[in-house]
Amino acid sequence: MNGSPPAPVDRWLSIDRDGAVHVFVGKVDLGTGIRTALAQIVADELDVPLDAVHVVEGQTGITPDQGRTVGSQSLQSGAPPLRAAAATARKILLERAAKQLGVGVERLVTRDGVVSVAGDEATQIAYGALAEGGFGREVDAEVPLRSAATYRWVGTSVPRVDLPDKVRGAFALVHDIALPAMWHARLVRPPAVGARLVEVDATSIAGFPDVRIVREGDFLAVAARDQWRTLEAARTLVTRWSGGGLPDQSEVYERLRGEASTEAVTRDDGALDAAFAKTKAHEATYRWPFQSHGSLGPPCAVADVRTDGATIWCASQGVYLLRARLAELLALPEDAISVVYEEGSGCFGDNGTDEAAIEAARISCALGAPVRLQWTLAEQLGWDPKGPAMLSTLRGALRAGRIVGWEHAVWTPPHFRLHGAVPAPRADAVAGDRNATVDYAIGAQRVVVHIAPHAALQQSALRSLGAAHNVFANESFFDELAFDAGADPLRFRLDHLDDSRARAVLERVAELAVWRGGEPYTDGPLLCGRGIAFARYDGHGAYVAAITSCAVDTASGRIDVREIAIAHDCGLIVNPDGLRNQIEGNAIQATSRALLEEVHFDRERVTSTDWSRYPILRFPDAPTVRISLIDRPEQPALGAGEPTTIVIAPAIANAVFAATGVRLREVPFSAARYLAERGELRNVTISSMRPSDRVRSN
Amino acid sequence: MSAHDASADSAIDTVVLVVNGERRTVDVDDPRMPLVFVLRDRLGLRGTKLSCGCGECGACAVLVDGVEERACMLAIGDLDGSTVTTIEGIGDGGTLHPVQVALLAEQASQCGYCLPGIVVAASALLARDPDPSETTIATTLAGHLCRCGTYGRVVRALRRAAVATKGRAT
Ligand code: FES
Ligand code: FES
Numbered sequence: 001m002n003g004s005p006p007a008p009v010d011r012w013l014s015i016d017r018d019g020a021v022h023v024f025v026g027k028v029d030l031g032t033g034i035r036t037a038l039a040q041i042v043a044d045e046l047d048v049p050l051d052a053v054h055v056v057e058g059q060t061g062i063t064p065d066q067g068r069t070v071g072s073q074s075l076q077s078g079a080p081p082l083r084a085a086a087a088t089a090r091k092i093l094l095e096r097a098a099k100q101l102g103v104g105v106e107r108l109v110t111r112d113g114v115v116s117v118a119g120d121e122a123t124q125i126a127y128g129a130l131a132e133g134g135f136g137r138e139v140d141a142e143v144p145l146r147s148a149a150t151y152r153w154v155g156t157s158v159p160r161v162d163l164p165d166k167v168r169g170a171f172a173l174v175h176d177i178a179l180p181a182m183w184h185a186r187l188v189r190p191p192a193v194g195a196r197l198v199e200v201d202a203t204s205i206a207g208f209p210d211v212r213i214v215r216e217g218d219f220l221a222v223a224a225r226d227q228w229r230t231l232e233a234a235r236t237l238v239t240r241w242s243g244g245g246l247p248d249q250s251e252v253y254e255r256l257r258g259e260a261s262t263e264a265v266t267r268d269d270g271a272l273d274a275a276f277a278k279t280k281a282h283e284a285t286y287r288w289p290f291q292s293h294g295s296l297g298p299p300c301a302v303a304d305v306r307t308d309g310a311t312i313w314c315a316s317q318g319v320y321l322l323r324a325r326l327a328e329l330l331a332l333p334e335d336a337i338s339v340v341y342e343e344g345s346g347c348f349g350d351n352g353t354d355e356a357a358i359e360a361a362r363i364s365c366a367l368g369a370p371v372r373l374q375w376t377l378a379e380q381l382g383w384d385p386k387g388p389a390m391l392s393t394l395r396g397a398l399r400a401g402r403i404v405g406w407e408h409a410v411w412t413p414p415h416f417r418l419h420g421a422v423p424a425p426r427a428d429a430v431a432g433d434r435n436a437t438v439d440y441a442i443g444a445q446r447v448v449v450h451i452a453p454h455a456a457l458q459q460s461a462l463r464s465l466g467a468a469h470n471v472f473a474n475e476s477f478f479d480e481l482a483f484d485a486g487a488d489p490l491r492f493r494l495d496h497l498d499d500s501r502a503r504a505v506l507e508r509v510a511e512l513a514v515w516r517g518g519e520p521y522t523d524g525p526l527l528c529g530r531g532i533a534f535a536r537y538d539g540h541g542a543y544v545a546a547i548t549s550c551a552v553d554t555a556s557g558r559i560d561v562r563e564i565a566i567a568h569d570c571g572l573i574v575n576p577d578g579l580r581n582q583i584e585g586n587a588i589q590a591t592s593r594a595l596l597e598e599v600h601f602d603r604e605r606v607t608s609t610d611w612s613r614y615p616i617l618r619f620p621d622a623p624t625v626r627i628s629l630i631d632r633p634e635q636p637a638l639g640a641g642e643p644t645t646i647v648i649a650p651a652i653a654n655a656v657f658a659a660t661g662v663r664l665r666e667v668p669f670s671a672a673r674y675l676a677e678r679g680e681l682r683n684v685t686i687s688s689m690r691p692s693d694r695v696r697s698n
Numbered sequence: 699m700s701a702h703d704a705s706a707d708s709a710i711d712t713v714v715l716v717v718n719g720e721r722r723t724v725d726v727d728d729p730r731m732p733l734v735f736v737l738r739d740r741l742g743l744r745g746t747k748l749s750c751g752c753g754e755c756g757a758c759a760v761l762v763d764g765v766e767e768r769a770c771m772l773a774i775g776d777l778d779g780s781t782v783t784t785i786e787g788i789g790d791g792g793t794l795h796p797v798q799v800a801l802l803a804e805q806a807s808q809c810g811y812c813l814p815g816i817v818v819a820a821s822a823l824l825a826r827d828p829d830p831s832e833t834t835i836a837t838t839l840a841g842h843l844c845r846c847g848t849y850g851r852v853v854r855a856l857r858r859a860a861v862a863t864k865g866r867a868t
Contacts, residue, residue, distance in 0.1 A: 031809025166810035167798040169745020169785030176744040228735040297811040346809035377750040588847030611754040619836040622849035
């Protein structure tokens with residue numbers, strides 16, 4: 001799904017007479033700057049000026065189907081087919097030029113969209129003239145690619161193409177599309193998850209002029225001529241619902257354990273029992289809560305559904321999959337539907353955007369008119385699919401300062417849902433197992449993934465999926481074993497690593513942060529410490545190591561993450577500053593998730609529905625992020641962004657332990673949790689904590 | 699809304715605003731309608747963004763009579779005669795405001811949903827304090843959320859803007 005079958009070059013790009021290059025890509029820019037990076041790659045492979053390249057993203061019927069834009073994979077899997085198409089195009093242009101100029105191809109050179117004869121630059125033809133009529137050939141998957149030495153754009157920090165308009169407020173996001181005669185709609189949500197709609201009292205909004213109600217079973221929406229009136233009408237409408245509800249939040253982790261119905265052993269080196277038989281095992285349990293995507297701009301879509309066709313503008317991560325779903329729903333042939341990607345607010349996974357598009361289409365179909373639908377923030381925080389809660393128990397055995405046995409048992413639901421449907425349980429729990437295995441050289445390792453078919457709250461993909469929890473568990477536990485072994489956490493990691501790229505990021509981050517063994521220090525009354533964590537994303541992605549510096553106010557329990565140092569190796573770097581921007585953003589968001597974020601719910605619905613009840617990190621609390629990039633131009637470009645997310649929580653937990661001796665094994669690291677773990681506030685009840693898990697606090 | 703609206707509470711009134719230096723008359727059928735909807739849906743100024751709708755995130759920030767306000771919290775009925783500056787009115791015609799120049803120089807954004815509010819707030823900050831410290835910048839912008847995590851870059855950009863402005867003034 002990530003690559004693409006051979007396709008005509010013309011499906012990927014076209015060159016106008018004036019030399020303008022139009023590139024059609026199936027991957028979309030989710031606010032991450034990928035549009036700029038892909039343009040850099042094409043400009044170098046074609047050998048044209050960067051500003052000649054115009055990227056068209058995610059539009060059914062126009063751009064190729066490259067699957068969904070997920071997992072920070074756009075450069076890793078999305079760029080290679082595009083690069084092959086550009087290289088094939090350049091080859092065709094050179095062949096045509098050779099014919100027209102009557103010289104051998106080997107005598108020709110290219111520069112800035114012009115082919116000329118080497119040593120006789122006056123004899124030249126521009127790409128625009130050569131490309132007339134298109135390319136008319138398949139992409140040659142074996143075409144030789146240009147070497148990194150010829151790159152002019154790749155590897156440089158060219159500014160993002162979208163920001164000049166964004167700073168002026170002139171960049172139209174999907175939220176800013178307005179069609180003539182458009183209705184503004186929104187859903188009326190039930191008071192409890194899964195409740196059935198019994199009655200709608202239309203007279204309750206009779207005072208609102210020009211308002212429509214759309215009801216199909218339990219699907220209920222109102223629409224009006226402007227957004228404000230729609231919100232007011234939805235607030236005012238009197239409805240009656242029955243049933244529905246949620247399980248008790250305090251039982252989330254027990255239910256996850258109890259409901260796991262499939263078990264997959266994803267790694268088993270054998271000899272584990274022998275390792276544990278000889279040594280007393282250290283054991284600990286780690287928990288990660290439900291978290292929200294928390295996009296600043298809630299999901300939004302505009303739909304214009306007519307009897308013979310439909311156009312939907314939305315920020316979908318997968319326009320073709322969405323089109324297939326819409327075709328089913330609207331009973332229209334797929335090619336009568338156009339799904340057009342329009343950039344939204346950063347989504348960080350499946351934040352409900354496709355749902356909003358489907359809702360807008362249903363309402364537009366019912367009204368027979370164009371409809372704009374924007375979720376409220378409360379809808380987004382309350383009803384978007386959540387990154388699910390996870391639980392892990394780790395066991396480890398040490399001998400002579402080395403880990404000889406390591407077992408990780410993780411409980412997870414699938415981390416994916418497509419248009420409401422959860423895939424059947426499968427061995428990897430759809431990335432619930434991501435990074436459950438450690439990349440350390442350990443005597444014997446066993447990883448068991450227990451998969452629950454569903455979660456207490458509707459769940460889907462949230463940035464890094466299962467890896468955030470799994471690396472939190474692994475890298476915290478690794479530190480616990482280092483402590484037991486009396487070893488420097490950095491040394492202990494290096495002692496268990498053979499891979500030179502893994503060692504390099506650890507050594508680099510230690511240098512950047514001036515690591516001195518992780519000893520505690522003080523700042524006035526605050527206890528300070530530093531923690532380290534390392535991971536290779538998904539076992540075959542980018543290498544990242546982080547060191548955080550944290551200060552703990554032991555009286556209040558408040559944890560302040562002051563600085564994060566990161567060393568990062570994702571192979572070839574396309575745009576260093578763009579990469580830094582992504583690393584920094586992930587580091588800050590991951591700090592927020594580690595310190596503050598947990599979705600709360602009562603027996604009816606989610607209650608963390610605004611920024612006070614689902615707080616995220618704000619300006620004054622953002623750590624300083626320092627980054628060292630390791631560029632490997634000879635290596636393939638690996639996805640970046642998410643790899644940084646996964647090392648932050650454990651690096652913070654390890655810093656808090658270094659500073660105070662308190663081991664935090666459950667996210668978020670709130671002040672109350674710190675104090676409870678320290679055992680000072682014996683009366684604080686944190687529902688999901690059990691003393692048995694605190695094998696070694698203090 | 700159109701004149702045939704008959705309900706009792708939708709009597710048409712007009713409110714006069716000066717928006718980005720231009721006099722605009724707005725028909726008001728509901729005086730409680732927040733300014734953000736007037737700007738976006740009535741005046742077509744969609745640079746101002748709506749997020750929380752309850753004053754907690756800063757995405758909708760505008761200047762009202764020179765002071766930073768949350769456009770989602772201001773009822774249009776209370777604004778007659780006010781001067782409003784939105785993101786579209788920051789900078790001088792085609793010229794970018796120093797804050798915008800600095801944000802570009804630092805590439806201080808990702809999705810940009812938070813950006814209009816931050817630009818508006820930052821321009822007001824520099825107008826009253828041309829040389830704010832990093833701490834002042836961070837506390838002043840504490841009411842502006844960015845989910846993409848661009849805080850560090852924004853603070854660096856505003857320091858850059860302060861230095862650049864000072865350089866020009868001396
Ligand atoms: S939308 Fe106005 S403060 Fe959030
Ligand atoms: S750049 Fe996306 S919310 Fe700030």
